[in-house]
Amino acid sequence: MNDFKQYEEAIARHHGTLNSKTTPVYCWDFNNIFREEVKNFFLDYNKLNSIASQSKWIDNGWNFEQSLKEEVIILTDAKLRIVFASHNITAMNGYTANEVLGNSPRMFQGEHTNATTSTEIRNAVIEMKPFEKTLINYKKNGETYICLIKGYPVFNKKGELSHYIAFEKAA
Template sequence: MNNLRQYEDAIALYHNSLNIKTVPVYSWDFHNNFLTAVKKLFLDINKLNSIASKNRWIQNDWDFKNSLKEEVIIVTDNKLRIVFASHNIEKMNGYVEHEILGKSPKMFQGEATNHITSNEIRIAILEQQPFEKVVMNYKKNGDVYACLIKGYPVFNIKGELSHYIAFEKAA
């Protein structure tokens, strides 16, 4: 019994002499938020690459990884129905992807949206030309925000219009 007691005392002395740095429990939340954001980023990149390869998009020089860190990416089909929205759309306007899939981007517009700007975007889309405009959009809760939209037509390897892609951020 004596040897066991000496062993326990030695272990206790050793552990008490260690210089242990404790981490507050709330730091785990930051780590979890970071991991969740990284997972969503890779999920978005995989979805975009899947859409591109499935529809045989012509190779573009878009850097999805860096764009997704700073911007929201929305992809519509050639009939302007939303087929993809990146996860960070929720931060920008409160919507999540499943709430807007199949709908038109016009769902974000309202009274404060400038009709001249909307018409210029419509003409660019009809002419299959890229555009860059600031539009007054509406969040899910009804608040108005300025949104810088860089939109591009996307063509497949046959040269046919496949989709439209928009890179958006609050202006």
């Protein structure tokens, strides 16, 4: 018993000399949030690469890894139905990725969205040309936000239109 007391005292002295900080248990929530973000990042990255591979996209030089860290990525099919949205869309506008699937990106537009800018985007899509526009979009809760959108048509190796991809940021 005496040896055990000496051991505890030695451990206490040792820990008293360490230059470390303790973290309370409630910080574990931050760890879970971080782990979830990392998991979603890899899910998004792998899904995008899978779609690109299956659809046989030509190499556009896009860095999905960097884009997923900084922007929301929305991918539509050739008929402009959303087939992919990165998980970080929730932070930008409150929608989850699953809530937007199958819808048109117009779902984010509303009364205060500039009609001229919308027409310019529509014309670029019809002409299969890239565009960069800033417009007012709407969050799930109805609030507006300014969104910078860089959109590109995506072609497969046969030169056929496969998808449209948009890299978006709240401005």
